[in-house]
Amino acid sequence: MTILRLALPTPLRALFDYLPPAGSQSAQLRPGQRLSVPFGHRELCGVLVEVMADPQSTDFELKQASELLDPEPLLPKTLQKLCQWAADYYQHPIGEVLAAAFPTRLRKGNPHRGLTIPGWQLTTQGKGLGEGALGRSPRQAEALAALRQQGPTSGQQLAAAGIKRPALKSLQDKGLAEPCEISPAHCHASARPGLALNNEQAQALQALIATSEGFSCHLLEGVTGSGKTEVYLQLIAHCLAQGKQALVLIPEIGLTPQTLARFEQRFDTDIAVLHSGLGEVQRERAWEAARTGIARIVIGTRSAVLTPMVDPGLIVVDEEHDSSFKQQDGFRYSARDVAVKRGQLERCQVLLGSATPSLETLHNALQGRYQHHRLTERAGSGELPQLTVLDVRRQPLQAGLSEALVKAVGDTLARGEQSLLFLNRRGFAPTVQCHDCGWIADCNHCDARLTLHRRQRRLRCHHCGHSEPLPGSCPQCRSEQLLTQGVGTEQAEEFLRQRFPDTALYRVDSDSMQGREAMQALVDQVNEGQPCILLGTQMLTKGHHFPAVSLVGVIDMDALLFSGDFRGEERAAQLLTQVAGRAGRADTGGQVLIQTHHPEHPCLQGTLSQTYHEQALAMLAERLERNLPPTGNLALLRSDCTDARQGEHFLQTLRHNAQRQMPAGVALIGPLPAPMQRRAGRFRAQLLIHGGERAQVHRAARLLVSIAQRQKVARNLSWSVDIDPQDMF
Ligand SMILES: Nc1ncnc2c1ncn2[C@@H]1O[C@H](COP(=O)(O)OP(=O)(O)OP(=O)(O)O)[C@@H](O)[C@H]1O
């Protein structure tokens, strides 16, 4: 008897056994195939993990799977292995991990459709027609001849050969030709020549090419504008020339237009693009193109790391330090770390690139686990910008801007150049308060204040999405003296428009920029080079190349300096370096003005007096001393409950039940309320697992998870585990 062991998309950390579907032969059954199975009162789509022939005990009643959905497994073996590794490492149900590797339609058990493109073919009647039969309609004769010669042909190819739709339609009307779906031929990729590399770039590329066979992991640490992307492009060209595919992971969709354009200009090949902004159909097409090898280059955000590929030769993770590579809910994985593991399993090269590498990656490079390549100078003509602190204590501020910063913007515009102002807070103001009684507009569902969006006259919670109209008077004392505190991009925008009425101003935040097209349009406009002001949140800081920007202003440095998280300083240094790096990328030279009330703050001083690399080494030494990541290891167990005490009690019981079996060298801290305890009406608490040895922390996490799974939990409580947490919230 054969038993099928399946992963099902349920929150249970278990595999499920079924009998093969009626009429199936065991030779047909292979891990990676999807099957439809009865589960409770539902039908679920599961992925076959193991086929067990003749297991010893057969004294249990197994249900039969309903249907085998795929004649061949859709996921290659290495990807199945990767999913199993990730499920184990992140302590997440395997069924949900495997589901994440499929596009939604397939995940739900719909039939797999091969990738086809619309085309035309001759009917039997058309094939039987003699030469010259269509003598009086030369266009139709031409179309007929083309289809006879080439067989089924894509509409695109026909159009390229000058054969237009009306001629094909006429053939169809005569019953000679018909539309059909054809599978595209596997295309070959070619690259246009790249830039002549400078010494550092050439050295890095040479070393990378020398190790491009098999697994190796590399850090390309290059200052902003040093031409990392050019190194990626040339390495990818080499990878394609070996007949292999390349996978490129990028942080966010905002980045895609420019990155994608550079790839499209360089390579003559099908590029599959995968990000969350795509429609389901597009996403599935791109996935299928990657899976079948039609696409030689795959570019995507976090989740693209699980895209099946035929023969990957290179994985690039650009801006590897970016926190968007870590998924913060559900399957909490780091796409960067999964990419490195994938490289190991697929035996291919992995390249992590950043101007501001994460301490984790830098540590790995310094330990010799990754090869380290550095680009210390800007490529091309740009120079690294000069950083200057503007001490705004006792200075008059208008919409958060000091006169000195406003003047610098004016001077820049007068020189015909562009300014970029960074303010990491959207909306008009983060706080609304009654001047008479002190009432503050708080969110009813979160421990957070409501942000004023003045144009819409609404108060919004940036944590749960709650929104309400701005009251006309104080709900507590009826006073009309409602004042705002703090400044958001909307307010700064209003002020700058008044101050520079004739200058183009682009506000870039998630309220103003919806979708990839908006960002692309903005990038195109800005890069026409007319003087303008760019004002935005961190959406504006990542990886963009705006050659005419010569001034960067950081409006509120203080907001970056004070964070409760141990990664606060690292994040601030990365963000400041990245923002500053947008200045002076062409020959105009650049300056960066940083407004602060704390000019002596060590983190700020650190960035001013040293390179990011030096500052990172100092931060690493401190982490080592405190035994924090990357030296120490962390995992978090979180509870999320409508009742504050009940949530903490759950973790407390868990801790108590696990205490005696805790591995040595592991400390449990908590349970404590999360830094933002109440969010969207639920109370969050956390139990922190801390230890020096990764394996021990993992054992502790596994133990807690297995106990938690056996514990009865009330319906109003949910819990989760986060391995290598990025945010302590
Ligand atoms: N060898 C080269 N010679 C001349 N120009 C170059 C060279 N390499 C790169 N450049 C140019 O320098 C600019 C910056 O390069 P690129 O965007 O690749 O840098 P980067 O390191 O990826 O930057 P960032 O980390 O800031 O996003 C681009 O305009 C690029 O065309």
Ligand SMILES: [Zn+2]
């Ligand atoms: Zn809220």
